[in-house]
Amino acid sequence: MSEETMEVDAKTRCHGGAAGNGGGTERRFAAIERDVAVLVSNYCTKEDIARVELKLLDRFGRLDATMAELESRMVRWFFATTVSLAAVAFTAGKFL
Template sequence: MDDTTSEWRNSVERRLGSLETDVAVIRSNYATKEDLARLETQMAAVEGRLIRWFFATAMGLSMVAFAAGRYLG
């Protein structure tokens, strides 16, 4: 083997090793179906809390506005 072929082969092997490392890192960060199901459940819980908070806030503001109109006006 001549020097050019040897250098090319070493370069390819280095790049392939780097690529294998990158792929391993990417695969370790994948989300599984279980991860997505858990996230969906958490999002549904947060949505329920937000709806209750919005309703309670709207009712509270309505009562304050009614009281202010009735007793101050």
């Protein structure tokens, strides 16, 4: 076997270029097609993204309402605590 023939044979085995390679190329292409099909099946559609966006907007709206309610509660507690402490301070000031 000449060096040129051996070189061509080695390239053929490494790259799967020969027709008589036992169907290796076809198996590899089938595996690639299967992998691509899995990737494509996992893509999101515009409708999926729009649905997620609507869910997020709804949840952020509820979060805003909850935060406003908590803020209102905190202001009331702060005001009540301030008034109570002022009353205690004035009462203590009377007795001194």
